[in-house]
Amino acid sequence: MNECQICCKQFSFKSNLTSHMRIHTGEKPYSCDTCERVFTQHSELTRHKRIHTGERPFICSTCEKAFTTNGELTMHQRVHTGERPYSCDFCTKAFTQQTHLNIHKRIHTGEKPYSCVACDKAFATNYQLTIHMRFHTGEKPYSCDLCQKSFISSSELTGHNKSVGHLKKKEITENPELSRTEKKLYSCDTCEKAFCTSNELTFHKSICTGEKPYYCEMCQKSYCTKSELLRHNRSVKHLKKLECTKDAFYCELCQKSYNSSAELSRHKKSVKHLKKLEYTKNAVVLSASSSFVDCGEANIKLENNEEETPDEDHLFIKMEPENVEITIKQEIEEEIQDEGSLTYE
Structure with missing residues (x-):
């Protein structure tokens, strides 16, 4: 047996080992005379030359399609026979090619080996990555000769070619004798009027529907x-x-002005405003509780002709409303300075 000293693979013939060693050494001794591409094996060069010559020696006996390699013919014949020899271990799906099965399995495993260097997104196939990269580069290699529009993929171009606008434009190009009315591409579903541009149709629809x-x-x-x-x-x-009206929509709590009632309403629903409002209400309750006398206890003391002497558990503090407001503001400012965590808009 002929064994590879690098990866320990074994081969029946020395010629096979020699061809295999070129994978490790990178040697490509066979070059194309037409395009100067190089290959590791002579059979690869032979298949490549058929691209230039147009030779397709392998013909399908069912539909007479021709192919450059026997492998391509074998895969094509499975279309006629319905043979799908490559089955998925996770589900019941089967495929005509091993590469199709490998791509399908990534749905189950979640494997995405192709990563974008620009935004770190990953994809299951190299084709998906190629399409994605065109969003970054702006490349649009598929163009419509009739509409002068470009697309990033062939599927987008196919969809465009089937669109009503494209087909109508194609009809106009092929029939230049059509009248101006017949050449209008965009028609209204409500009143059946037609317009030359989509912007005209959009404006008309708003008038037609009253929207x-x-x-x-x-x-x-x-x-x-x-x-x-x-x-x-x-x-x-x-x-x-x-x-x-700039000062008409004014938040007295936060001392900020807004351009509309909607903006003021949104502000009052904001987390910062509600947090500040709750804090202010709590401060009012605390201060108000110390500014009024308990009426029940006061009546009992008056009936017994007792003097109002505050004890440690219940203090009676009479304050004017103005003093209460000043006290609330002072408490808020002191609390803000102590915590340093409350931020206003």
């Missing part, structure tokens, strides 16, 4: 399109109203 999805919270006005709302926001009337 006005773009809303100015301050002026209480609605608009059909976003561009109309932007024009309104830049108008003198809107800007003057904005300046006048």
Whole structure:
């Protein structure tokens, strides 16, 4: 037996061992005369040359398709016979090729060996990684000659070619005698009017349905399109109203102003505001509890003609409302200084 000294594989013939050793050494002695590609084995060079010559010596007896290698013919014939010799150990699916089975198994194992160097995302196949990388590079190699649009994958181009807009444009190109009305690509589902651009159709639909999805919270006005709302926001009337109402939506607790009631409402629902409000209420309860006399105990003492003498358990402190407010503010400020953890907007 002929054994490889590097990986200990054994071969029946020395010629097989010689070819195998080129995997370890990287030697590629067979080169193509046409494109200068090099190969480790002569059989690989022979298969490669058929790309240049167009030779396809292996023909399918069922449909007469021709292939460059016997392996390609064998895989093709499984389409006719329905043979699927490669079965999945995890489920009942079977495949015509070992490579298809290996890719399928990654669904069960979760293996994603192909990683993106730009964003650290991982993928199950090299093809998925190639498509993903085009989002980073901006490359769009598949283009429509008719619409002058480009796509990152062949499937996107196929979907575009089946779209209504593309087919209509193709019909117009092939029939230049069509009238202007017949050339309109985008039609309304409600009134069947047609338009040359999608923007015209979108604007028309808002008029046709009466829908006005773009809303100015301050002026209480609605608009059909976003561009109309932007024009309104830049108008003198809107800007003057904005300046006048700037202090109308004011949070007394946080001492901040907002441009609309909606903004003020969102602020009052925020975590910071609610935390500050709860803290203030707690301070009010604590201070208020020390500013009023227990009426029940006071009546008993008055009936018994006893003097109101505060003991250690119950103190009677009479304070004016203004003093209570001042005390609350002082307590809040002292608590903030001690904790140093409460932050306002």
